[in-house]
Amino acid sequence: LEHVHNPLKLLDEIYRVLKPGGQLTLLVTNMRSVPARFMQVDDIPRHLILFSPKSLKASLEKTKFINTSLSFNHRLYGSTHSGVFTFLYKWLRGMSIQQIVEERHADWNSYLLNLYGKPSVMLKKIAKFDSRYISTVDRFMDNIGYGLNMIATAYKRNW
Numbered sequence: 001l002e003h004v005h006n007p008l009k010l011l012d013e014i015y016r017v018l019k020p021g022g023q024l025t026l027l028v029t030n031m032r033s034v035p036a037r038f039m040q041v042d043d044i045p046r047h048l049i050l051f052s053p054k055s056l057k058a059s060l061e062k063t064k065f066i067n068t069s070l071s072f073n074h075r076l077y078g079s080t081h082s083g084v085f086t087f088l089y090k091w092l093r094g095m096s097i098q099q100i101v102e103e104r105h106a107d108w109n110s111y112l113l114n115l116y117g118k119p120s121v122m123l124k125k126i127a128k129f130d131s132r133y134i135s136t137v138d139r140f141m142d143n144i145g146y147g148l149n150m151i152a153t154a155y156k157r158n159w
Contacts, residue, residue: 025153
């Protein structure tokens, strides 16, 4: 849904062809998640529109879907917060988002351990923390509605 220019038009068409009482389940990136907020520049042009839980529910309701429920699951597509603490540290140390994204794309290991191209003791500690606790962080973020993957289930009216 976040890959199309007019998601409302697509939802209208899905609603039109769905049988009465039919179910729509979709997965989109959660704009409320930390990776989406800070790394959204990384996803252009793949993601044209990013949805928050509120905007996704509003879009589904606007296109007549009912009983929308949302859930969050980092395990789908391997969506994790891994590397987010590294990103935040680099950003707080003055690197631009563009610099961080370029570095991340060039070499993941270098991204995790180097600050401005030089080995960093703090980033080594952050990488150790990340590898040890990121699955706990991911589960926690899912549970509070800030997971990276947002799954919506909605229904077409029976009449």
